Amino acid sequence: MHIHKYEKIWLWSGAVCLTIFLLIVGVSAYAMGNQPPSHMETIDPQKAALTAPFDKPALTKIGDNEYEAIMLAQAFTFTPSKMTVPKGSTVHFKVTSTDVVHGFQIPATNVNMMITPGYVSKISHTFDKPGKYLILCNEYCGVGHQVMAVTLEVTS
């Protein structure tokens, strides 16, 4: 098929741009470990609140500056609802839902993932700045969706 010379130049520059974009995404994902949350572990959503470790949702210290937050998302709150860690801590969040689909987002960080019933979602983040962080649900889950949020305090 005949393609005009200028169009060839245009399409090639476009293709090169797209390839560079994809390379950046790919290198960041595969070489630097910035993969999207894609945890494969499953759980019976009807029994989520009775299944370990979600039967005892809590923030636990698991090492130097390292914490694990086992959390339940349910309409319209997260459990535990108050958590405190010192500055510089890495928190490994492990979350599942007892009912519908929820979101899990901490504004001003890159913590953002879906909580799909039947699956366990995991994400980690290091909190270098002190402050009261908002953990909010960003997927519509019902009439009280807009109040579904808890806080995580990072002390200095």
Place this chain on the structure above:
Amino acid sequence: MIDKRDAKLSLGFLSVSFIALFIGAIAGLLQTLVRSGTIELPLHIGYYQLLTAHGVLLALIFTTFFIVGFLYAGISKTMGALYDVPRRTAWLGFAMMTFGTILATIFILLNKATVLYTFYAPLQASPWFYVALVHVVVGSWLCAFSMWNQYYIWKRRTKNKLSPLFSYMAVMTMALWFIATLGVAATVILQFIPWSIGWVDKIDILISRTLFWYFGHPLVYFWLLPAYMCWYVVIPKIIGGKIFSDALARLSFVLFLLFSIPVGFHHQLLEPGISHSWKFFQVVLTFMVIVPSLMTAFSMFAVFETAGRKKGAKGLFGWFKVLPWKDVRFFAPMMGMLIFVPAGAGGIINASHQLNQVIHNTLWVTGHFHLTVASTVALTFFGIAYWLVPYLSGRTLTPQMNKLGIIQTIMWTVGMAFMSGAMHLVGLFGAPRRTAYTTYSDHPQAMDWVPYQAAMAIGGTILFIAILLLMYIIGYLAFKAPKGEMDFPVGEVEEEAAATPVILENWKLWVGICAALILIAYTIPFWHMIEHGPPGSTGYKFW
């Protein structure tokens, strides 16, 4: 003027489309006022109920009815009057789609289906809501079959002549729609309906989401392709130019068919149960679908420049000035086209893994598709309606209405700049989408979002006034404008353009490659979801 019976058919679809647009716009205005904290809804109307109405009526009903109506008009114009069977099938499709629309609207207004237009399980609406959606989809399939039938008969009667570009694109658009809606039909018929009636207790969430997003991304191309048809076929004629290349226009539509479907995972990047390699694979395919849009951009600007130079424009950019800026048939789609530049860039951001992590489910995304579907596509559709409605009703677009149309376009652009601009910004700060007014117990971060939400309400108000103006113009053009003959602008191909290769009309080949790509992108991860899926969920009515 096309066959009177076809004009009536097309007008039927356009009427439902504009009624849906009006109701959906009222919901939209109220949403922005609620979210900014300006008003509280009376009469127990819920914010999320409005949001459901807004999404269903605008994203699904306004678009689909407008598209089908526009395609029928163009098919009748370029291939000649519809044959009897295709026309009868079309009316049957219209009846089913309209019935489904009314039923869905009733159940949304009764607050029995406040599940938003994406109806994610295990939120469970009334079974009638899902039955209504099936009617809309199956009705649209009848329209697809009817258009293909028309094309098939036409090809046979003309002894395999090259099909008119418009009709080819219409057939392709409906092929894309049919293949895409198979996914949503499967989840609604096999999962949602039996589960909401109570025949089965549980539903598999991830499978339903995956089938939905298998449909959800090509859906946006189903909106976009008819806008591209206007750009490729109609605009060259309006600006006094020629179609740059028939073959490349067709090739871009082939590429849309191939690459717009196997990409649904980029809407599911942040969810568990899908391995990151399959996510990345579909992200790569997502980037492929940008190529035909780049081709379209080139073709359009090539048409603008050649048309301008023929008119004697000098200098590097002289041709830009001589474009018919005062003709709303050009101006409205052109604004849509220009808006598609930032809108498309935003789309690339959304599809990129790590950037998606920042903006997923924030108002940024809402801002994004208000630039794409609600500006690029909507402005192009408005631009089409300004000549198509009087054309079909045997009236004319008066200079006065043309002027009002230009004002309408400017208002839409300004209103959207406020609303979408504020959404993009506040989304970057983390404000979630699809959320009623809240300050999260006066959390300082959430308090910072309030001024942006006020800007959204200002934009929303301007947009609503623009819709009122649009309704007046369309009503005038349909019922009051002076009688006369309008032109259905169909561009001709540039003389020196190369002939169109026959292979572009080899449907078996393209549909075959399309199916192969879908199977490659989906079989293994989908099988994994079935094989390793968790127990399903019972339904919840949390509204």
